[in-house]
Amino acid sequence: MTSSALDGVPHAFSTREELDLAGILPDGVLVRVRQVHSAHVVFAQDAMATAPEADAIVTDRPGLLLGIVTADCAPVLLYDSEAAVVGAAHAGWRGTVSGVLENTVEAMQRVGAKPERMVAVIGPTIAQASYEVDQAFRNRFTAKEQARFFECGRPQHWQFDLPAYAAHRLGEAGVGTIEDCGEDTYTQPARFHSFRRATHRGEETNGRQLSVIGLR
Structure with a gap:
């Protein structure tokens, strides 16, 4: 699946179906990191x-397809x-609380990008x-964040809004356009993997x- 907000740049979000990387960026090289829930x-x-x-x-190098x-x-x-x-x-x-999104924006700025021009999906x-x-878990967040991103659930439990929190942190970093695709991984077993559901x-x-995502 793709986002209209990123029209013009090779990108995709996979479902359970594998991505056709050659179709997204012909001759592109997939670049991955060892993810550790860091910033x-x-x-x-x-x-x-x-x-x-x-x-x-x-x-900022054409031909690289960044993957997470x-x-x-x-x-x-x-x-x-x-x-x-x-x-x-x-x-x-963990990464969002620690600042991974702000750090990404800052890293992009170091090679000429400006937050107000950025599109984030x-x-x-x-x-x-x-x-x-x-x-x-809720106690790890500030009082303002608790009021905004948590709703009451069953006794002593809460419902946390991760995509809204991520969008908030992107906005605080100055990102000009932020879009949430609105797809819940947990409730769509035929479409998405979900660690929590599994x-x-x-x-x-x-x-x-x-x-x-990559550059031609």
Whole structure:
């Protein structure tokens, strides 16, 4: 699946179906990192024979297809068309709290991008109605964040809005256009892998979606 907000730049969010990478960016080279739920961002100049530990990638080099994998966390693809800079971020709650999205925006700025020109699209991720958390989890957030991004659930539990929180952090970083595709990974087993759903069902948890973006 793709987003109209990113028209003109090669990109896609996978479902359970594998992406046709050659169709997205012919002769493109997939660049991946070893994701560790951090706020670390790397700049890709080439294919990177050894994948570094990071949770976001930025490049201004044509021919590289930046890829991140998710299975409930938020995949975020970013683009500044004027500067010809792209970024891909794995925004789980840990990385988002730690600043992975702000760090991605800053890394893009270092090669000429400007936040107000950037387009950021949040791909398939777990929705608030599907994301139950306990009080200890909620306590990791500020009082204002608790009021805005958590709704009451069953006793001593809350529903956390990860895509809205990611959009908020992107907005705080100055990103000009932010779009949420609005696809809940948890409630669509025929379309998406979901780590939480698989855990609840006692199923294999190794399925992942791949999200990619690159420059021609």
